[in-house]
Amino acid sequence: MTQTSRAELRNLQDKTAIVGVGTTQFGAIYRDLDPERSAYELGLIAFREALQDAGLKRSEVDGVIVSRLPHYGRMCEMIGLRHPRFVNVLPGEGRQSGIALQYAALAVANGLADVVACIYGNNGRSSGARYGGEDRGTTPQAMFEAPYGMTSPGAVTAMMFRRHQYRYGTTTEPLGHLAISNRANAALNPNAVMQRPITMDDYLGARYIAEPLSLLDYCLINDGGVCFIVTSAERARDLKHTPVLLHATSQASDITPVYVADDFWHEPMSQIADDLFAVSEAQREDLAFAKLYDNFTPTMLFTLEGMGFCEPGESADWITPERIGLHGELPLNTSGGHTSESYMQGWALHVEAVRQLRRECGDRQVADAQYGLYACAAPLATGHILKRDDR
Amino acid sequence: MSTDTTNTTEQKPLPPVNTLTKPFWDGCREGVLQIQFCNICDLPWFPPAEACPRCLQDDWEWRPISGHGAVWSWIRMWQQYFPGWSPDEYPYTVALIKLEEGPYMYSTLVDIDDKDVSCDLSVEVEFRTVNEEITLPVFRPSHGTTDR
Incomplete structure (x- = not known):
């Protein structure tokens, strides 16, 4: 029972792009267990790298979606974003990463935000997560x-x-x-x-x-942070990397x-x-x-x-x-x-x-x-x- | 496998009994497997919920079910996630039972060697007393027909 695909999805086609990506050093920190390592710190490192990768200024980021990070407030505070215009929190489950990109694209395509940073931090290994x-x-x-x-x-x-x-x-x-x-x-x-x-x-x-x-x-069970930054396709064409469109x-x-x-x-x-x-x-x-x-x-x-x-x-x-x-x-x-x-x-x-x-x-x-x-x-x-x- | 973390004095997890689930556990103690049925549309459901997921109404009752079903799938758990299982109990079997009435129920299998288990095996309920309050439904191969 497959329903007919939705033509309205074309409204999002090629409207937005991922323009910056950042990841922590997965291998290095796997070998360096740190019970005090916070998920927010990992998110921060990834955000910093993604921002630099995009060639954007922090002040241009006006949307934040966090996942697995319990509170948006702490993340925004740590990355010095006091007045974001679009904020959301997604739980720390794998189904949410694709949804984060969808929310960011919806927000950008509909004018709720210009630049959305999607930030994930996971200190599961250091904090003893067993996933069962x-x-x-x-x-x-x-x-x-x-x-x-x-x-x-x-x-x-x-x-x-x-x-x-x-x-x-x-x-x-x-x-x-x-x-x-x-x-x-x-x-x-x-x-x-x-x-x-x-x-x-x-x-x-x-x-x-x-x-x-x-x-x-x-x-694996390991620690790390990931960030991707989403903006409009139009804006993306003025930035330093070849844009990767959400097609x-x-x-x-x-x-x-x-x-x-x-x-x-x-x-x-x-x-x-x-x-x-x-x-x-x-x-x-x-x-x-x-x-x-x-x-x-x-x-x-x-x-x-x-x-x-x-x-x-x-x-x-x-x-x-x-x-x-x-x-x-x-x-x-x-x-x-x-x-x-x-x-x-x-x-x-x-x-x-x-x-x-x-x-x-x-x-x-x-x-x-x-x-x-x-x-x-x-x-x-x-x-x-x-x-x-x-x- | 390391057994250092096994604390055999700790109990296996026990279900908390609340107003919603108490009739289920009362039934098990008396040897009756019962689940909720909607009085409007006759839909059965499990695990317990406050309203019929089809009608969205709270006009429902607990009704005994046949206790018959089939193994949808099963696993042998080797990893020590919970306290209470002694080292010699590993690996233990968990089965997902598709009840004759439709809903699914996680449980375990008794009176059968793992080598004889297969998906779609016909099973029937029996009960294992854990303590005064909790009796767990488990499933054994069913030898008779399902129409009793």
């Missing part, structure tokens, strides 16, 4: 899950993957290809946390976390009490794909890369199937090292993604998309990057096509 077991039964869902030891986003993804295995005969080998490919890309990314290449034997020998998923299917974007959802979806989120992901490819002159074969949200490797399978890169159940055959590698038909997660570069909940995937389209990625640069995809499969799903603006 925090809620021993306080929420309406957790009180019926925790007594059985059910917890963690990884475990629900494992539930979905087991079902996928049952339904389609999927093995863990394609997940291994994804993990290996991410790591190979990270080895070419000086900023990545995990740079030592892994083999299929490493993958198959990794310890289980929530079986059938094992350690190398999982995102098409869409959101869809499947919100159930148990997180999982019987169709592996095919319906929301196909709605998003229909929207994006209806609006864009670029089609699947025109994408230079895809940044697929990879909190856990199976999420990428669900995304590829839902967005029509292959039929439901066929992602295992579709995923080959040749196809998804840097020189392949559709290079995936060129930075190393969440399993190898940095678990910035989609934020760093956005930055990598921008850097690839600017062709700044050195040894891991894909050829002729003109259009690139970001997609996040989750109960609240998003996707964008970003476009290099060569005018």
Whole structure:
């Protein structure tokens, strides 16, 4: 049941651009655990870098969206922004990074702000975050899950993957290809946390976390900050970098009490794909890369199937090292993604998309990057096509 | 796997019982699995909520259900996220049950080896007493038919 794509999405097409990006040093601070490291400090570092990257003055920033940072006030205070005209706070979950870009673009395109800084800070590793077991039964869902030891986003993804295995005969080998490919890309990314290449034997020998998923299917837990700055496409053309336009974007959802979806989120992901490819002159074969949200490797399978890169159940055959590698038909997660570069909940995937389209990625640069995809499969799903603006 | 952090004196998480959820736990204690049904449209739902998600009305009641369902999926949890499971209990099994009436329920499986578990396995409820207040519904392979 796919609804007709929404022609009104054209109203946002190519109206806004990401003009500045900043990231903290993921690898260096991974090796330097600091219990006093604050998420705001990480956000500040990323903001400072993004501002410099954009060549903008701080006084030109009049919008701020923060995520995973509990309070906008502290962030604005620390970056010396006293009078922003558009402010919002998004929770620290991966679904929100794409939504942050959507809000920023909506605000800019409709005149609520001229320049919006989207700022994310995550001190999860230093503060001991485990992404499981925090809620021993306080929420309406957790009180019926925790007594059985059910917890963690990884475990629900494992539930979905087991079902996928049952339904389609999927093995863990394609997940291994994804993990290996991410790591190979990270080895070419000086900023990545995990740079030592892994083999299929490493993958198959990794310890289980929530079986059938094992350690190398999982995102990292690391500290970091990310910022991207959004302004109008018109303004972007006067700034120092080649603009990266928000060419098409869409959101869809499947919100159930148990997180999982019987169709592996095919319906929301196909709605998003229909929207994006209806609006864009670029089609699947025109994408230079895809940044697929990879909190856990199976999420990428669900995304590829839902967005029509292959039929439901066929992602295992579709995923080959040749196809998804840097020189392949559709290079995936060129930075190393969440399993190898940095678990910035989609934020760093956005930055990598921008850097690839600017062709700044050195040894891991894909050829002729003109259009690139970001997609996040989750109960609240998003996707964008970003476009290099060569005018 | 390191067991240094395992504090075996700490209990497994227990559900807080509140006004909304008390009838569910009262039912389990008496060996009856019941969930909310809308009196207007007959929709069942779980976990408990204050109104029917279809009608948005609070005209609902707890009704016993068949206790039959199927394993939608299942995992073996190896990671120690919660206190209360002793080292020899790992990995433990968590299953997501699709109840015959429609809603899903996380639970665990009993009376079956993990090697015999598969998705869509037919299961039926039984109950495990935890303490005076809480009895947890768990599921075992169902051998009979679902029409009792």
